[in-house]
Structure formats: structure tokens, C-alpha cells
Amino acid sequence: MWLVGAGPGDPGLLTVRGRELLATADVVVTDRLAAAVLLDVARPDAHVIHVGKSPTTSRSQDEVNALLVEHARAGARVVRLKGGDPFLLGRGGEEAEACAAAGVSCTVVPGVTSAIAVPAYAGIPVTHRGVAQDLAIISGHLPPGHPDSTVDWAALGASRATIVVLMGVARLVDIVDALLAGGRPPATPAAVVERGTTPAQRVLRTTLDALVVDAVAFGLRSPAVLVVGEVAARRDAAVPIPPVAAATAAPGARAGSGWPGAAGGAPLAGIRVLVPRTRARQGLLARRLRELGAEAVETVVSRLLPTGDATPLREALPGADGLVLADSDEVAAVVSLLRGAGTDVRALTGLTLVAASASAAAALDALGLACVRSSAEVQVAYTVVTEVPVPGLRVVICGAAAPPVGIRTLRRVPLLVDAPAEADPRIAEELRHGDLDAVTLASSTAARCLVELYGPLPDGVLVAAMGRRTAQACEAMGLRVDAVPSEPGIYPLAAAVVDLVASRRAPTA
Template sequence: MKVYLIGAGPGDPGLLTIKGKDVLQKADVVVYDYLASDALLGYARPDAERVYVGKIAGNHALSQDGINKLIVEKAKEGKIVARLKGGDPYIFGRGGEEAEELLAAGVPFEEIPGISSTIAGPAYAGIPLTHRNFSSSVTLITGHENPDKPGSVHNWKALAASANTLVFVMGMKNLPDIARNLIEAGLPADTPAALVHWGTTAKHRSLAATIGTLPEEAVKNGFTNPSVIVVGKVVSLHDRLNWFEQKPLLGRSVVVTRAREQASGLAAQLAELGAEVIQFPTIDIRPLADYADVDAAVRDLPRYDWLIFTSANGVKCFWERLEAQGLDARALHGLQVAAIGPATAQAVR
């Protein structure tokens, strides 16, 4: 038994670590969050149990206590559990709490770090969190608390006077209060500030403004959670370094209906262009229970005039049966061969 607390990264499935992928491929159970990309579940074994425990504001599939209990129970059944958490488990992910529960229950565990949205979202939006000309340090801050509550953990004056980059997560609801508190603490209202929504995913979009105008611009442009708030002079690089939002299919969803084993190339090309790829196979390629008739036809090729392939699957399966009979391309001597596909079919001797 063992539990792996895996950082799923910020949303782009390509940002999962190799170690995280290796664990997913061997896990008996995958317990995953709302912010963990669905594409990552494709790495799990077909027979692995998948348990969704996502938490969205006002809609929790399972409480944190329930999640803690679940991963302990699954591990004590003797299973390898992959606890897949968006971003990095130990950066505002409550992974530390889950690790403490596992330790108290005597369950061995490992934490596999992931790329945090606090870093990756701004990077994809062209905002380096540090830069020699603008900022030499970064402060990561939760925006989830009420900024006006007594005993707030935030020292607003220190944050406003730090001259570094401030990154707030889970702060959209409190954005007006965050901006007001920073300005009242002495941060100039014209300090560059930005929002990055669903950073690194096909839903990614960003908005650059100032800390004084950002709350109003957020409403005007319909920004909601999950969004990262970035405050600091590094935001001035947004317009010049914003490489990800230049992708032509960003914001578009494309359904790929090919068989899953054949769709990977097309899906990768679409994703590279920025599209959200939804794989929805409408066919399933499976071996026949009995190849007797096919094998008989392969052995009797000389009596045919034409060999016609209607798909790449046909070519692959035919060649497998040809080799199974101990034959090779010489068995096609005298046949006319045609392939039907995107290109014009051509007959060859």
C-alpha cells in the first residue's frame, strides 16, 4: 500500500512530470480534483478505479475530511493510490494536510511536486514573475480570506512596500478588496496588474490593466475563477511576451471521432495549435474471434484481380494476417491494389 500525492500541473497535460505519469500508469486507484486535466486520466490503467473528489465553490463532491478518509481506506486495502491534485499539492493545495493524515494513519506516502498555476499561468501569458529590471522576488498569497476580517494574516503595508511581484490565487471574489487594501497601504494605483484565467489550457485568456482599474476591467471582461491575479512591474511585459495567446485555435474545442489508438497524432497537432481536444471515438477496433475466413482469403490471393483497402485499419490488419501466414509483399504479385482515402485512389501493379 502507498499513496502518491501528485501535482497534476496547471492544466496543460504536457506539464505533468515524468514521475507523475509513471505513478499514474501503475496506480490501482486514481483520486482526482476538479482542476486536474481529464487528459491525464488517459495514463491510468484501464482497470484502475477512478474517483472524482473535485471541489468548486458551493459544490464539493467530497469534503476534505472525506477525501482524507477515502485515500487512507483505499491504501489500507493494499492498493497503490494516485492522489492527483491540480497544480502542486503543497502550494495552496492542502496536500500537507493530506500528508499529515496519511502519516497519522501509518500509510506510507510520497509527494510528487507539480508545476503550480501561480508560475505557469503568468508564464503562458507572457509575464515572467522575476526579471532583472523589474522584480527580484515573488510573494504567493491566498486571496480566499476576507481582507477586512480582524486578524488577517496579510500585512498589506508590507506587501504594498515590497516592490516585488505579488501573485494572488483564489482571489477573484475578493479582487475589489485586494486592490483597495493594496492602494490604501501605499501601492500606487497605476501599478501594472493582470488576470490569467484557466492558465495554460485551451480556455486560457489574460487581461492586463493596473491595480486601480483591474476590478472594473475584470467585471467588464467577464473574468471569474479560476484566475490568478498578478501585481507588479513585470506585468508590463505581457503584451510583448504573450506567446501562448497567439495560437490560432486557442479557445476552440475540437471533437476527434477517430479510434483512440489512431487519434493521438491528430489530437497532438490540434493541441499544439491551442485547441481543446475532446476525444470521442465513434468506432472501436478489435481483433476478430476467428480469422479462418480472412486467412483463407489471404492464402488464395492469386485468384483475385484487385486488392482494395478502405482504411488504414484495413492495411494494418491485412499485413498482420499476411505475416501470420508466413507471407510478404511478394504475395501481391499480379494484383492491382487500390487505397481509398483523403488522396485520390491510385491503382498500381
Template sequence: MGRVALVGAGPGDPELLTLRGLRLVRAADVVVTDALVDRRVLAEVRPAVAVHDVGKRAGAPFSQAAINELLIDLARGHELVVRLKGGDPFLFGRGGEELEALLAAGVAVEVVPGVPSATAAADLVGVPLTHRGVADGFCVITGHRHGDASLDYDWRALVASGLTLVVLMGAASRATIAKELMGAGAPGETPVAVVTRASWIDEEVRWTSLAALGSVPVASPSTIIIGGVVDPRRRWRPSLPLGGLRIVVTRPRAVADALAVRLRDLGAVVVASPAIEIGPPSDGGAALAAALSHIEDYDWLVLTSQNAVDRVVGGIGDLRRLGGVRIAAIGPATARALERVHLTADLIPGTWVGEGLVEVFGPGPGSVLIARARQARDVVPRGLEAKGWRVDVVEAYETRTAAASVPPELVESADLVVFTAPSTVEGFATQYPGLVPRAAAAIGPVTEEALVRRGWPVALTATHYDADGLVEVIREAREAGRLVPRSEAP
């Protein structure tokens, strides 16, 4: 018999997971998830691990008894079952019921607290649930009771308490809640914030009043915050350089983190949506292995990406074999990948594209080995051959379109989609046929050309063709008012 971990997944953003929760998600042998768990959290699950979606959706309910039985069955066949629940497992998450069922069946259980959606939604929009002189505490209630029972709270006691009122699952009953509170003496002008899908890329916040709450369009899941602490002047996201921007990053998941982290640190809401994935060479690595078997015979080794560095270094073995071979790297990211394995590039062009390398490369004769992706431009080999070099081109890896991991409606809601290679443009177009990004950012002119060929709006092109250059140009555009979040558009 294995064990089950009831893990609070927080409001959505995987960076709001606890360290313990993240460690368990990555170690899970099987995962059972709710509908309110963000796909970015599920992306942390190992690829071969099965994910059971038992979300309770309108028209397709998954009974609690069935969920309990599923957890018990999975624990019999797996060492670690992770039950992911949005927010905190015990705050309107029925985690208590699952805990009781598992313990009764003799299953070992661990409960990992999560950041509750009630507090997270308030924090993210700048609403302090308690504030000196305004509210000495808060109360969290549900707007949807078991079996559709009536909301027979002591409304007068709630109003008289002076506490901030937080309503979860109250989108459908908001008009009733407002009517009951006003009938119990709450002023109609009491401020209200409605936060929908807090911390997700399509998060929305509406600032209204208790009297108007019933007529404000509200979608689920939403957190309704009622009380004098609600004040839009405390919004903190606009104070950050990229605050309010929703950005989709299309790089392969293995290399997207550094770019995504920098954008998040500047205040953007970022979703990794890999348009391509990196795989082994189509020939199984035969051509690369054959070339590396006599690497000492080449005068130059040209590497065009971090992925090429990884594949080549892994195939060489004793790096002392490169003692008489000079190395050229297109761009600082490739050069840094070489440094990580204690190699130094002899040549890095000032312009980080193939044309830049050809321009600074000296004349032949001699021999050059170029290790690159299967699909790549022929600018470098043709340019070096024209300079008198004998050039061998081998496939170090293959890029292919990844399966779409983000729903198209979330991609459409983004303010900016970032593309880091022509292959990411083509992969995105394959994943989302007919979908045109609201605005696109290109890592350099070659990627920009791929976007232009498709007729997509190119808002930004980096002048330094790496992650730092992309962040810089996005930040400059935001500061200059040329990149405006959809939430702030007129």
C-alpha cells in the first residue's frame, strides 16, 4: 500500500506552490487533480506519469464518493499518489472528506497546506483583508452550499461584525448575497472587488459596489471581497516595470525558464507554451557520431545553439581531443553553454546570426564541422564554402512541433507572444491554426522575417539576440507606452 499526499496547489501560479508541494508533484507516481489546478502546475508532473482529472464541472460531475474510491485504489498500486486541490485542501476543497476516507481504508496520508485562494486573490489585487482602523478580521463563506441548500447565514451578525467578507463559489449567487447583506444593514456603496481566476494568465478584477454586484458580469471561479478594505488605489502590480502584462513564451520547456523568470520578476504574468520540443537526430545520431570520431581532423567546430553544445560535448568524450580545434559559437548563450563544460569559444560574432558569423570568419582553406538542428538555414555552410572552407554539416538534434499544452483561449488573452526562433513560429501556427497573436516579439531579424511571412503583427524585435535582449526591448516598450496590457487598453 502506498501513500496519498493531499497537496494544496495554491491559486494557480506554480511559483505560489509550497516547496514541499512542488517536490511531491515532481516525485508523484500518479496524480489526481481538480479542475481549478492551473496547467502550469500540472506541467511539473513527470511526462510518463498519469494525471486523472476529477474536476467537478457543470453537467459532468465527478462524485466525491468516486474520487475517494479512486484515491484508495491508486494507493494500492502506486507508492506516491498526489491529490492536487486548488487553493488549500481544507478550505472548501472537501479535503477533510478525502482524508477521512483514506484513513478509514488504512491508507497513509500526508496533508500539504496550500496558499488559500481567498487570501491569494486579495493579496494579488492589493486588498488587505485586515487593515488597522478598517477591519480587525475577515470571514470566508461559500456562495454554493452542498445540495444547493439555501444561504441561510446570520446576515445581520455578519454585517454587525465589521469583518471583511470573502465569498468563494459565489458567482451565481452574488445578487442574492448582495440583497441579503443590504437587507441586514450593509450600505449599498460598500466597496466590492471581484477577482476571477486569480494568478492565472486570464485573471480579471472588477471594482464595484454592493448595490451593483448583482449586475456586474462575473465568471467562475471568482473570489468576491466585500468591505471597506477594498480600494483600487492599493493595486501594486502597476508599480512593477511589466506589471499587468500577460506574456506567452514559446521556447522549449527545457530552456524557457531563465526568460520566464526574468519576465515574472519584472511583474509580468507568464505562461510557458512550448511550440517546439528538442529530440534526438532523425538518424539516431549516426552522422554526428561519425564526424566526432575524427574531430581532431577539423580546423573549426561551429556550434549554433545550446542544444548543439550538449549533443556534441556528450559525443566527444575526452574534451582534450579538441585541443587543436577552434570553436565558433553563434551568440553568447551558446558561448555560456560551452563555458559550463570548461570550453571557451574562439570566435563569437558581434551580430548573433549566421550572416554575422560568415562575415567575421577568416578565409580558408581548411575544414569546418557544423553541428546544428536538422532544419536550419544554409547561410553559414554556403558562406564558409564561398570563403574557401570545406564544410561538413551534421544533424545534432531535431526540433519538432510540441503538443499544445495551453488552451487557445488563454493564448488569445495574452498581450504578447514571444518567439525565439523561426521554428517556434511554425510550431505555434501548427498548434493553433488560425490564431493570430495580439502582438508578437521576435528574438532577432530571422525570427521577425518568419512572423512577417505569416502576416502576424510584430510589436518588438530584440536588438541583442538573446533572452536578455528580449527582456530589455519588452521593458522599453512598456515604459514608452508602446506595449499596453489589454486590461488598460481604452
């Protein structure tokens, strides 16, 4: 079992070792604060378990410990993916302790901590020669004066150390009062960095005495890092992630509408877009949205299941020369349907099996079945077969593949049906708390499954649908559609989101 630090939010800050382990894991147990895009590094068949770790929704620490032990004892390669660094206010020590007590080997892979990286991304050095030589990193989870707190707030108030507080948004009033009571001057610079190191980063710069009022006007939300001390007034470096929406408020200033302006030529800077996917593999739409500056939050909303009826397949095979399989899911479905009908892959004897993708070829090879590969492929929504290097075949096509060029298609047999996946508690929470600005729906299946899993979307969420059929599916599910691009495709859909956001940001008369 490995405890892997995911870093503070920017996926580029995941360590090389962390990426290697994540790519080979059988089971990934992840927090809410770990960047969702990091899960694209994991294998498509990896079991991903979300354990929350948010102020409102979370599994207990005992439940998390039990999950790690259970899967590790079953022989799985388990990666516990934790935001920031596992051993800095992340309860990684407790998880390592639980594994050791259960006889499970545990290795720690340190991560970049938000306590230092987040201020740095706002241009704030937590130490600076002649200004601050000491640093205190504090948990704000417990309020000052709580009997279980080990923090000496009076001493911190009396010191000149830079104070960095994690998990302190809910206790902001108590923290400010404790520092002022301990002797920190009211005019001490203070800064709060919300969603640090991500494209949605916002920075509030103010003073200690004005911090609470300014935070309310700013609309401050968790997760955020608080910095108190002379260094909080500094801007010693450019923000290293283009683009970042740095909505900076002066002391006493009020924040805007909550829709930060575009920065650095990226029209979706500061915008969080939900991208429901119907397959586990990484989506090109999310990549395009990130290129435009958005924070794309991907989630798989559907899964493929065998139809359960082998009759169409068995009726189609007599008289056929070949069977075209689009991917590994279709190979697995063929095996499942044949077994359900009381037979096995021997029913395919004499057929030329055509693999339309590398995953289909690998799956057939694992079964000991020879196959031919299509000589050309085009990736659209599924793998599309364009040519098969065996002329004259009469083939049966399984579901997703398109008819091969120059080959007679006897019949198309659907093997798989879409069904809603399991709801992701992280997504449910972000929708509930209004943390998402827009949703892109690339198919009618994505629209249907999204609503079935999470219910109606909040009124303020913009919805862009790819094409008329997807828009009709949205309407059938009671989902308002704000934009449909004039032509289908990833780029037009992303452009529709840009237009929606520009319209929302435009000042009203």
C-alpha cells in the first residue's frame, strides 16, 4: 500500500513517483482535494473509491483505514491519493499506523504541500530575508480554545512568524480574534488564496482587522489557505499557472459577481466546467476546455453492461466469415453472453476475429484467440473500422464499429447497453454547494445518466449540449439547455461554453 501526496491542485505538481504508482494501481482511494484529472493517470480498470474528506460529506477515518487494509490484504496494489502531502495535516500518519497494525506494508510518497505551494502561486514567499525567518503551519479545523487543540494561539499572536492556516475558512472569525488578542497588530497584512494552484484560483489581500468583512464580501469558499504576516503583502513572482483568475481585493473592497474575468487570453479562466463522460478513458473535451483556461471536472456517469440476451449473436454467426469487435468491452461482452447461453469461445471457431482497436486485440490475445487488426482507425466517439486486411469477408459487426470498407456486413449485433454508473459523492457535493459554473453534455446518454445520478442541476449552472439529439434528451429529462453549437464536435461545444461565459460576464445595462 502506498500513501501518495497528490499536491495542492495543479496536476503538474504530482511527483514522478506518484504518477508511476497511480498508473499501476489496482485500487485508488482518493480525497475530494486531489485533482480529479489525476485519476486519468490510473488504469481504466482500476477501482476508484472516493472517500470525501470534505467539511460536510466524508467517510470516517476508521472506514478509510478499513478500506485500505481490506484491499491490500486481498492482494491489490492500493494507492491512497491524498491532497497535498500525506503527513502534513492529512491524517496520513493514522492511516500508516492502521496498516502497520494490520500487518500491511505501507510506503509514503511525499507530496507538494498547499501550505507553501499555494502562497507561492499567489506570489507570496512564506519566508523572506529581513522580513520573516520562521513559519508556523496551523490546522484551523478546531477553533481557538477548543480543549483538543494543541495550538498556542496567544504565542502565535505575539510572534512575528508567518502563519499559514489550512482548513480555517469555517473558523475565520475565531482565528482573527485569537491572533488580535495575542498581540498581532490590526494592520498586519493578510491574504487568503482560494482553490490555490488551479485555474479557479482567487486571491484576497487585506489586513488582519479587515479580513472577516472582506472575506464575506469576497464570497470566500473552502478550500482556501490563509497567510498572516508581513510576507502576505508581497508579490515576488508571477503566478506560474497560466491562466489564473486572481480576483484581488484591497482592504475594505467588495468582490464582484463571482464570475472572474478572463486572464492571459484564456476565455474560461476561473470557470469550473463539469464534463460527464460515458467511458472511463480520458476525454478530449476536457482537454480542450483546459486549453481555454477552465478547470474541467470529469466524472463517468455511465457504464457498459452486456445486454444479457445472446440470441441475436448466436443467430447472426451461422453463415458469417468474421466478427468485428470494437474494443475490450465488446470482447468481454461476447464471452459473457456465450457463457450465459451455456457455451464458450469455442462457438467462435472458424470465424476471423477482427480487432478494431489495440484494446480489443489485447483482450482477444488474453483469451488465446488469434485476430487480425484493422489497418486504419479513426477515433470519434468510438473506434471506427475503415479497412480490414482480409478481402471478401462476410462479417457480423458488434455494436460500436462502423462497417468496414469493401466488406459485406451481414448483420449488426448490439452487445452492450449503457446504464448509470455509481454517483460520485464529490460531484454531488459540488453541485449542491454551487461550486460548478457550467456543464457540457456530448451525448444523450451523458445527459440522461447525469440527471438520473444527480437530479436537477442548480439554476445558475450553464448547460451546453452537443447536437439536437442531446438537447432533446436534456429536455426530456427536464434539463434546461443554454446553448447548442451549430455543428457537432468537441471544438464547437467548447466554443459554445466560451460564448455562454462571455455572455454571463458581460455587464448589464
